[in-house]
Amino acid sequence: xxxxxxxxxxxxxxxxxxxxxxxxxxxxxxxxxxxxxxxxxxxxxxxxxxxxxxxxxxxxxxxxxxxxxxxxxxxxxxxxxxxxxxxxxxxxxxxxxxxxxxxxxxxxxxxxxxxxxxxxxxxxxxxxxxxxxxxxxxxxxxxxxxxxxxxxxxxxxxxxxxxxxxxxxxxxxxxxxxxxxxxxxxxxxxxxxxxxxxxxxxxxxxxxxxxxxxxxxxxxxxxxxxxxxxxxxxxxxxxxxxxxxxxxxxxxxxxxxxxxxxxxxxxxxxxx
Numbered sequence: 001x002x003x004x005x006x007x008x009x010x011x012x013x014x015x016x017x018x019x020x021x022x023x024x025x026x027x028x029x030x031x032x033x034x035x036x037x038x039x040x041x042x043x044x045x046x047x048x049x050x051x052x053x054x055x056x057x058x059x060x061x062x063x064x065x066x067x068x069x070x071x072x073x074x075x076x077x078x079x080x081x082x083x084x085x086x087x088x089x090x091x092x093x094x095x096x097x098x099x100x101x102x103x104x105x106x107x108x109x110x111x112x113x114x115x116x117x118x119x120x121x122x123x124x125x126x127x128x129x130x131x132x133x134x135x136x137x138x139x140x141x142x143x144x145x146x147x148x149x150x151x152x153x154x155x156x157x158x159x160x161x162x163x164x165x166x167x168x169x170x171x172x173x174x175x176x177x178x179x180x181x182x183x184x185x186x187x188x189x190x191x192x193x194x195x196x197x198x199x200x201x202x203x204x205x206x207x208x209x210x211x212x213x214x215x216x217x218x219x220x221x222x223x224x225x226x227x228x229x230x231x232x233x234x235x236x237x238x239x240x241x242x243x244x245x246x247x248x249x250x251x252x253x254x255x256x257x258x259x260x261x262x263x264x265x266x267x268x269x270x271x272x
Contacts, residue, residue: 019251020038021037021038022240022243022247023240024037024038024040025037025240026049026237026241026243026244027040027045027237028045028046028049028237029044029045029046029048029234029237030044030234031234031236031237032044048234049237049240049241050245052238052241053224053238053239053241053242053245056224057212057217057220057224057242058220059217059242059245062216062217063217063245065132065213065214065216065217066216066217066246069132069135069136069198069201069205069216070195070198070199072135072136072140073136073139073140073194074190074191074194074195076136076139076140076141077141077142077145077190077194078187078191080140080146081141081142081146081148081149082149082175082180082187084103084149084150085146085147085149085150085152086150086153086175086179088100088103088146088150089149089150089153089154090153090161090179091171103146103147106143107143107144111138111203111204112203114138115203115204115207118138119207119208122134122137122138123208129208129210130208130210130211130214131208132214134208135204135205135208135209135214135216138204139197139201139204142190142193144193145190145193145194148189148190148193149183149186149190152183152185152186153179153183156179156182156183160178161174161178161179164177164178192253192257195250195253196250199250200218200246200250201218202218202219202222205218206222217242217245217246218246220242221239221242221243221246224238224242225239
């Protein structure tokens with residue numbers, strides 16, 4: 001038992017040490033990349049790096065852009081995921097199995113393969129460069145979320161839907177009044193699964209936005225590394241400060257909904 005506890009303790013230390021080093025590095029007045037830098041003296045700790053990175057890339061504006069981008073993707077994922085999942089689970093139409101198989105096939109296609117045609121379509125055809133809609137549009141439908149919602153809808157008793165149809169309820173009314181309230185855990189699961197992707201997304205916002213006022217935090221940090229960091233007093237600490245700000249919402253979300261993450265994984269493994 002003690003050996004198992006010691007192994008878990010070592011594993012936790014290995015996992016948490018990069019986060020600890022990132023936080024300590026962001027608070028150092030003078031950079032110290034050596035091993036001793038993980039345990040700095042109190043006199044070398046300061047919050048100046050956060051002020052410097054904020055002055056260079058406007059952290060508040062970049063965080064707002066990341067929030068709008070991520071919020072738009074989550075909203076689209078929930079709306080279209082619920083609609084598509086319900087249709088694939090409860091509606092009878094020709095080719096339903098083919099549509100579901102094609103949706104699963106899409107998951108094995110890397111997004112990088114679609115980057116060039118998406119760029120040509122959205123920027124040149126639709127003229128949505130330097131816009132929130134241009135950033136959000138390629139991520140509005142998430143095939144993984146559709147699959148999750150479909151599985152939840154399949155578990156509901158068919159008698160509920162048949163009784164509502166006999167009473168004359170439309171499919172949208174059945175979805176909104178009966179199906180959605182019964183799959184609220186799936187909605188939270190969809191939010192948790194979707195948040196990390198767009199929040200840390202770099203490639204597509206980098207391609208689609210040229211105005212700094214529209215760039216998410218991940219893109220702003222990259223631009224800081226390539227243009228401004230060389231002139232900073234402590235570029236190492238400033239970059240780590242920006243990384244801490246970028247990681248803080250994701251870490252907070254995980255801590256708050258830690259039990260939900262665990263129960264979701266367990267239930268998915270049990271339900272098979």
